[in-house]
Amino acid sequence: MLADIKGLNEECGVFGIWGHPDAAQLTYYGLHSLQHRGQEGAGIVVTDGERLRIHKGSGLVNDVFSKGELEGLIGHGAIGHVRYSTAGGNELANVQPLLFRSQTNSLALAHNGNLVNANALKHQLESQGSIFQTTSDTEVLAHLIKRSGYFTLKEKVQNALTMLKGAYAFLVMTENEMMVALDPNGLRPLSLGMLGDAYVVASETCAFDVIGATYVRDVQPGELLIINEDGLTVDRFSTSVQRSMCSMEYIYFSRPDSNIEGINVHAARKSLGKKMYEEAPVEADVVTGVPDSSISAAIGYAEASGIPYEIGLIKNRYVGRTFIQPSQELRELGVKMKLSPVRGIVEGKRVVMVDDSIVRGTTSRRIVKMLRAAGAKEVHVRITAPPIAHPCYYGIDTSERAELIASKHSVDEIREIIGADSLSFISVEGLMEGIGRSNSEPNCGQCLACFTGRYPTEIYPDTVLPYEKELV
Numbered sequence: 001m002l003a004d005i006k007g008l009n010e011e012c013g014v015f016g017i018w019g020h021p022d023a024a025q026l027t028y029y030g031l032h033s034l035q036h037r038g039q040e041g042a043g044i045v046v047t048d049g050e051r052l053r054i055h056k057g058s059g060l061v062n063d064v065f066s067k068g069e070l071e072g073l074i075g076h077g078a079i080g081h082v083r084y085s086t087a088g089g090n091e092l093a094n095v096q097p098l099l100f101r102s103q104t105n106s107l108a109l110a111h112n113g114n115l116v117n118a119n120a121l122k123h124q125l126e127s128q129g130s131i132f133q134t135t136s137d138t139e140v141l142a143h144l145i146k147r148s149g150y151f152t153l154k155e156k157v158q159n160a161l162t163m164l165k166g167a168y169a170f171l172v173m174t175e176n177e178m179m180v181a182l183d184p185n186g187l188r189p190l191s192l193g194m195l196g197d198a199y200v201v202a203s204e205t206c207a208f209d210v211i212g213a214t215y216v217r218d219v220q221p222g223e224l225l226i227i228n229e230d231g232l233t234v235d236r237f238s239t240s241v242q243r244s245m246c247s248m249e250y251i252y253f254s255r256p257d258s259n260i261e262g263i264n265v266h267a268a269r270k271s272l273g274k275k276m277y278e279e280a281p282v283e284a285d286v287v288t289g290v291p292d293s294s295i296s297a298a299i300g301y302a303e304a305s306g307i308p309y310e311i312g313l314i315k316n317r318y319v320g321r322t323f324i325q326p327s328q329e330l331r332e333l334g335v336k337m338k339l340s341p342v343r344g345i346v347e348g349k350r351v352v353m354v355d356d357s358i359v360r361g362t363t364s365r366r367i368v369k370m371l372r373a374a375g376a377k378e379v380h381v382r383i384t385a386p387p388i389a390h391p392c393y394y395g396i397d398t399s400e401r402a403e404l405i406a407s408k409h410s411v412d413e414i415r416e417i418i419g420a421d422s423l424s425f426i427s428v429e430g431l432m433e434g435i436g437r438s439n440s441e442p443n444c445g446q447c448l449a450c451f452t453g454r455y456p457t458e459i460y461p462d463t464v465l466p467y468e469k470e471l472v
Contacts, residue, residue: 012096012395013037013203014110014190016079016171018178018227020198024073027080030200030207031061036255037112037203038084041095045108047175048075052106056081056095077178079171081110084397094136097171100146105153105174107145111138112203113167113188114395117460121163141170154226157181158237161224165457167246167394169219171201177228181237185244185456186221187394187447189260199227204258218261244447244456248396250435251385252293252356261445263436266296272384272426272434273300273354280424281305282380285349288312290356290367291339297384298354307352310345313367339367347375357385358414358425361405365418372419381420386428386451387411393459394447428452 013034017023024046031042042064043056053073057064061082081096097110115121118137121144126132130143144160145153157172157179167187172179180201182190193200195213202208205215219225222238246253249260256266276297287309289298302309316338351371358364368379387406401407405414415423426434428451437445449455 012081012083012112014079014081014112014169014171014201015203015207016077016110016173016178016180016201017195018077018199020195021076023075023078023198024070026195026200026211027078028061028065028070029211030202031080031082033207033210033255034082034203035061037253038082041083041092042081043095043097044070044073044078044080045097045099045110045173046073046075046078047173049175052099052101052108052173052175054097054099054108056092056097058092058095077173079108079110079173079178091135093134096136096138097173098134098136098138098142100142102146105176107142108173109138109142110171111136111141112169112190112395113183114393115140115164115168116166116393116457117164118166120460140164141172145172153177154179154224154235158224158235161237165460169203177226180219180223180225180227182219182221182223184222184238184241185447186241187244187246187456189245189249189254189258190219191259192216192219192225199232201225204254204260206255206258209257215259242456243445245445246394246396247431247435247446247448248357248385248392248450251431253396256296268435269293269296269356269384270300270303271436272431273297273302274304275300275430275434276354276382276384276424276426277301277304279427279430280382280422282352282382282422283350284352284378284380286310286312286345287352287354288345289354291315294355294384297356298352301352301354301382305352310342312342312345312351312353312371314340314342316340339370341370341374341376343374346371348377349375350378350380351376352380352382353420354382354384356383357388358383358405358418359388360403361414361417364420368419378421379419380422381415381418381424383423383425384431384434385426386431386448387414387425388450390450390453392450393455394449396450 015030027044041058042061045054055069097108100107115137121140125143145156148156148159150156168183169188169190170181193208193213193215200213221241224235224237226233250268254265258265287302287307289295389406
C-alpha cells in the first residue's frame with residue numbers, strides 16, 4: 001500500500017545485463033520497472049571491456065538520468081540499482097551501485113537485502129586496516145573480496161560470500177565479467193533471462209517484459225553465476241541451502257505482473273483474497289481494496305463472496321515522497337493526501353476494506369475514518385497477511401517491535417483502535433495455501449519470521465535493538 005506512510009518498505013531492486021551494445025539504456029528501462037522497490041536513489045555502472053563508468057544520484061530513476069547522462073554510459077555490460085535505505089542512511093555515498101577502483105581491476109556492486117552480521121564483519125575488517133567509505137552493509141563484500149587470499153576473482157567472491165549472513169541478491173561486475181549471487185536461503189527474488197544473446201538478471205520478472213527479454217529461470221539459493229564473453233557458467237558458493245522466500249514479496253512488495261518461482265503475483269494475491277473470504281466471511285454491500293497492492297486480493301474476495309467489487313478508494317499519484325515526514329501526526333495527514341474515498345460508492349453501504357497488512361495501525365485507522373466520513377454504514381477490514389508482530393532483519397523496514405501494533409495488542413484490540421466493525425487477518429496456513437506452497441516443504445519454502453518470530457538465519461545481537469534482544 002502506501003509504503004512511505006505505512007512504514008513497510010522494501011530495500012531495493014537490482015538489474016544487470018551482459019552482451020548488449022545498449023546495456024545502459026536497457027538497464028535504465030529495467031530500473032524504471034523496478035521503481036516501486038526503491039525511490040530514494042538510483043544508479044548504473046557500465047563496462048566497455050576496459051573501464052567502468054558510473055552515474056548515480058538521489059531520487060527517482062527519471063530524475064537521476066534526466067540530463068542525458070545515459071549518453072556517456074557506453075558499453076556492453078551494466079548493473080543498476082534502485083534504493084530504499086534500511087541499512088545505512090539515505091546519503092549519496094550509499095546510493096548504489098558502489099564502485100571501487102584499484103591497480104589490478106575495478107569492482108562494482110549492487111545489492112538487494114540486508115546482512116545481519118554486517119556490523120560484526122565491519123569491526124573485524126576495521127581491526128585489519130579497512131577504511132569504509134559508506135555506512136552501507138553492501139561495502140562489506142568489497143572489502144572481503146579484496147582481502148581474500150584466493151587467486152582468482154571467482155574464488156575470492158565465493159570465499160567472501162560464505163562469510164555473509166542474512167538476505168542478499170548481489171550483482172558484481174568488473175571490466176570483463178558479471179557475477180550473480182543469491183543467499184543460501186533465497187530470501188530475495190532474483191531471476192535470469194535472455195535478450196537475444198544477451199544475459200539479463202533482475203529482482204523481478206516484470207523488468208524482462210519491459211525490455212522484451214525472455215525469462216529463463218530463477219537464480220537458486222547458494223548459486224554463483226559467472227557471465228562473460230564465454231557465456232554463462234553456473235557454480236555455487238554454498239550447498240547448505242533452505243529456500244525461505246520472503247512472504248511479503250507475494251503479499252505486498254512485488255509488482256502484480258511479476259512471477260516468483262513460477263507463481264504469478266497477481267494470481268497469488270487474488271487467491272489470498274479468496275482464502276480470506278473462506279476464513280472470514282461477512283455480509284456486506286461492496287468490496288474495495290486499498291490501492292495499489294491490495295486490489296488483486298480485493299477482487300479475489302469479491303469473486304469468492306459474490307459481493308460486488310468497486311473502486312471505493314482513489315490514490316493520488318502526484319504526491320511525492322518528500323511530502324511525507326516520519327512523525328505520526330504527519331503520517332496521518334499523509335494518508336489523507338494520498339487516498340480519497342469515493343462517496344458515491346461507499347455512502348450508505350456496508351463496506352469490506354481489503355488491505356495487505358497492518359504495521360502501526362495509523363494508516364488503517366485513518367482509512368476507516370475516511371470511509372465512515374464518506375458515509376459508509378459499516379466498515380469490515382480484511383487483511384491478507386497474518387499479524388506482523390516481529391521485526392524483519394532482512395532488508396524490509398518493518399518498524400521496531402515497539403511500533404508494531406500486533407506485538408502488543410490482540411486482534412479485537414486492534415479492531416477497536418482502528419475503528420472497524422470487524423477485523424480479520426489471514427492465518428499462516430491460509431497464507432501458504434493461498435500462495436500455493438506445499439506444507440510438506442521445510443518452512444514451506446517461505447520466510448514467515450515477521451508473523452511467527454522464527455527466523456531462517458541466526459540473528460546477531462548487534463542487529464537487534466537492546467531492549468529487544470531477549471525477545472529474539
